Amino acid sequence: MSEEEAKTPRVFLARHGETEWAKSGRFTGVSEIPLNAFGEEQVAGTAKILVGPNKLLDPAKLGCVFISPRIRAQSTFELLFDETEKDRLRTEGKVKTTEKLAEWGYGIYEGLKDTEIRALRKERGLDKEKSWDIWRDGCEEGETAQEVTARLDSLIDEIYAIQSPNMRSESPSDVVLVAHGHLLRAFAKRWLRYPMNFPLSMMLPPGSVGILSYHEHDINQPAFFLGMGFLPSKAE
Template identity: 65%
Template sequence: MSAAESSTPRVFIARHGETEWSRNGRYTGVTDLPLLEDGEKQVLGTGKRLVGPGKLIEPAKVGHVFISPRQRAQSTFRLLFGDDGTSNLTSSGKVSTEEMIAEWGYGDYEGLMTDEIRALRKKRGLDQERPWDIWRDGCEGGESAQEVSDRLDALIKKIHGIQRPCMYGEKPADVVLVAHGHILRAFTKRWLKYPMDFDFSMMMPPGAIGVLSYQKHDIDDPAIWIGMALPTETE
């Protein structure tokens, strides 16, 4: 990554660590599960390697952190940044708990697995010609793909407001989103201006961090990092 590229604001998307339901593949929206011990270790390992001075996410370059209200995301934020980083960001007014980055509202499908959801929908007379796809069909009793798209577009507009004046590194403007698997993949689609049902497969394991930014310092030309060299760690 060149010096010019590094001055362009970035959006880091951080998925919370493992919970009991993410471990066994159950859809977890509003159910407020804690991190498992293994989930805490995942996040601590990520934070140790990627968060801190001279690392991928430098707290001094962060303009704002948006965190889902669920405890698994709140805990992940604290573990990623540590006590000092959490305190410094919070006291400087750079941390918000944000409903717009809460997990997809699964409604009737909360706590179910994909096969169970598809069987339930078949029983209700749905999807007779093609299997259920959340990106197209949304969730009964929960959010549609359009509703999720609308709230993420509103969040992206807010992020653009933070980053637009800082496209050449005029001041710290990196944004960190700490949230959930489905909503972060949905956010990535909308960041790239793809419709929710665009066929764009993504994988994001618990505790993972992804990177989004802009090409040529242009706020109207969003991009995704598909690979990058990590900075040398400082002692």
């Protein structure tokens, strides 16, 4: 990462750690499933390496942390930052819980596995011509791709308002989103201005962090980091 890249505002995508439902492949939307012990270790390990003063995700450079209201996301936020950092961020009004980051509403698919959803849809006479694709078809009695798009676009507008005056980090303007697997991948598509059904395969394991930013310090050129390098420490 060059000096110039380091000065461009970033959006960090922090997926919550593992839960028992995530471990078994169950679609988890509104259900309040807590992190399991391994999930807590995942987030703590990520925090140790990536989060802190002069690290990749430096709390002093944050303009806002947006968090899903689900308990697994709230717990992930608590584990990512130390108590002093959390107190300062809250005192400065930079911690916001928002339904815009709630996981995709799975409707009647809540708690089911992918194979079970496909079997259910077959029983209901669906998908005769094409197999189910959540990015195109959404979820029965849950959210459509258009509904998820609308709330994410609204959140992106909020982020632009924070970052557009600070495209060379004139003020702390990095943003962290603490949320869920499907939702954060959906966010990445909308950040890059792709429709939900755009065939962009992405991986974001539990407890991991992805990074979005801008090309050439330009609010009109949203981008993502394909790879990261790290600046040498000041001592070197």
